Amino acid sequence: MGKDVIVACDFDSMEKTLAFLDRFQGLGRKPFVKIGMELYYAEGPQIVREIKKRGHKIFLDLKLHDIPNTVKKAMAVLSRLDVDICNLHAAGTVRMMEAALEGLTRPDGTRPLLIAVTQLTSTDQAALEQDLWIERPMDEVVMHYAKNAKAAGLDGVVCSPLEAEKVHASCGAAFLTVTPGVRFADGDVGDQKRVMTPAEAKKIGSDYIVVGRPITAAEDPVAAYERCVREFCD
Ligand code: C5P
Numbered sequence: 001m002g003k004d005v006i007v008a009c010d011f012d013s014m015e016k017t018l019a020f021l022d023r024f025q026g027l028g029r030k031p032f033v034k035i036g037m038e039l040y041y042a043e044g045p046q047i048v049r050e051i052k053k054r055g056h057k058i059f060l061d062l063k064l065h066d067i068p069n070t071v072k073k074a075m076a077v078l079s080r081l082d083v084d085i086c087n088l089h090a091a092g093t094v095r096m097m098e099a100a101l102e103g104l105t106r107p108d109g110t111r112p113l114l115i116a117v118t119q120l121t122s123t124d125q126a127a128l129e130q131d132l133w134i135e136r137p138m139d140e141v142v143m144h145y146a147k148n149a150k151a152a153g154l155d156g157v158v159c160s161p162l163e164a165e166k167v168h169a170s171c172g173a174a175f176l177t178v179t180p181g182v183r184f185a186d187g188d189v190g191d192q193k194r195v196m197t198p199a200e201a202k203k204i205g206s207d208y209i210v211v212g213r214p215i216t217a218a219e220d221p222v223a224a225y226e227r228c229v230r231e232f233c234d
C-alpha cells in the first residue's frame with residue numbers, strides 16, 4: 001500500500017456514516033476509512049462489513065490492550081472481518097504484540113497490517129511521570145515503544161507527524177508512520193495541539209495521514225478530501 005489519506009469517520013451511527021460516504025460516490029478514488037471505538041461500539045461488526053462491501057479500505061482503530069491470549073483471539077476475529085489495518089497499545093508488551101500478530105495471521109499466511117500506539121498524544125510528560133511512573137523524556141519513551149513494536153514484527157506506529165521522521169530514522173524507512181493531527185494551513189486547529197498540513201506531513205515522510213474534522217466537518221467534504229489527496233499523495 002502506498003501513501004494514502006485515511007478519513008476518520010467519527011460518527012455515532014451507521015446511518016450518518018453511510019450518508020457521509022455516499023457523497024464520495026462517483027469520485028475516482030474510494031477514501032480509506034478509519035472506524036474508531038465510538039462507531040464500532042455503536043454498530044458492531046456490521047458497520048465494517050457495510051463499508052467493506054462499498055469497496056473502501058478500513059483502518060479499525062480499536063487500540064487493543066489485554067493479556068496476550070485475549071488479544072490474540074480478538075485479533076483473529078478482526079482478521080476475519082477483513083480489515084486492512086488494526087492497532088493495539090505497545091504498552092501491552094512485546095509478548096502481547098507477538099501474540100496479536102499470530103492471531104491476526106490467516107491460515108493462508110495473509111493478514112491486515114498491524115500498527116501500535118506508542119504513547120497517546122493526550123498523555124503529557126507530567127502524566128507520564130506522575131500517573132504512569134515512567135521517568136524518562138516522552139520522545140525517548142515513544143522511540144523505545146516504536147522499537148519494541150518493530151522487534152515484535154509489527155508494521156508501524158501511530159504517531160504525531162512531528163515524530164514520524166525520528167521513527168523512520170530509528171526503525172527504518174519501511175516501518176509505517178500513520179499520523180493524525182493534520183490541518184489545512186487556513187483551517188481550524190480545534191483541540192489538536194501539534195498539527196501539520198498534509199503537504200508538510202508528506203515532506204517529513206508520513207506514510208498515511210488520518211484526517212477527521214477538516215474533512216467530516218467541511219462545507220464540501222469531497223473537495224476537502226480531494227485537497228488532502230492533492231497535497232499529500234500527488
Ligand atoms: O478530527 P481530527 O482530524 O482531529 O481526527 C483525528 C483522528 O485521529 C480522530 O479519530 C482521533 O481519535 C485520532 N487520533 C488522534 N491522535 C492520536 C491518535 C488518534 O487524533 N494520537
